[in-house]
Amino acid sequence: LKLSAPNTSHQSVSGNLYFQIASFLKGKSCKVFAAPFDVRLPIQNRKKDDEVTTVVQPDLCVICDPEKLDARGCCGAPDLVVEILSPGNSKTEVQLKFEVYEEAGVKEYWIINPVEQNLIIYTLTNGKYTGSKPYAPGETIASTVLIGLEIPVEQIFEN
Known part of the structure; x- marks a missing residue:
């Protein structure tokens, strides 16, 4: 795993999307978080911390259940996860995250290139x-999770 900092286009996309989602969520109960932010994923929605198996740091995630939030991050599946691909991401890494999010019950998962x-x-x-x-x-x-959130794709990729 390469631990180099994300590149310019990655950060640009992340910032654009964070702004769009945060603006949409103003005054709503859901919250958007940007990496680095720990998401502890239990198997089959068990919430006790000692049963947690996987810790991920999605580029962006939206959490609508305040019960899942604590001082360390999120315990449980976010409602929406966004991963922005970097040249350093291997196919294996992408596949692994896909399976982890699917199994954990993340309702919506965006992969951005x-x-x-x-x-x-x-x-x-x-x-x-x-x-x-x-x-x-x-x-x-x-x-389909954040009903009413619509984003023109070109706004995601604006410099």
């Missing part, structure tokens, strides 16, 4: 992810 300027939204249905087509600039994405 800053190099190709597209993203895919995975929605959890009966415990399995269903992927969207790749969205590109000129199109608008809509969240």
Whole structure:
């Protein structure tokens, strides 16, 4: 695993998306968090901390249940997770996170590719992810978890 800092396009996408989501969530009960932020994922929604198995740091995550938040971060599956690919991400790493989020019950998972300027939204249905087509600039994405959140794709990739 490479632990180098994210590159410029990664940070730009993260900042743009954080701004869009945070603006949308103003006055709502859900909160958005940016990495570094620990998400402790239990197996099958067990909440006792000693049963937690996996700690991840998604680029962005949205948590709507305040019970999941504590001083150390989030314990339990976020409602929405966003991962922004970096050139250093291996296919194995991407696949592993996909499986971890799916198993933990993350309802919506966005994978963003800053190099190709597209993203895919995975929605959890009966415990399995269903992927969207790749969205590109000129199109608008809509969240199925944060109802009403719509973002023009080009705004995600603005410099």
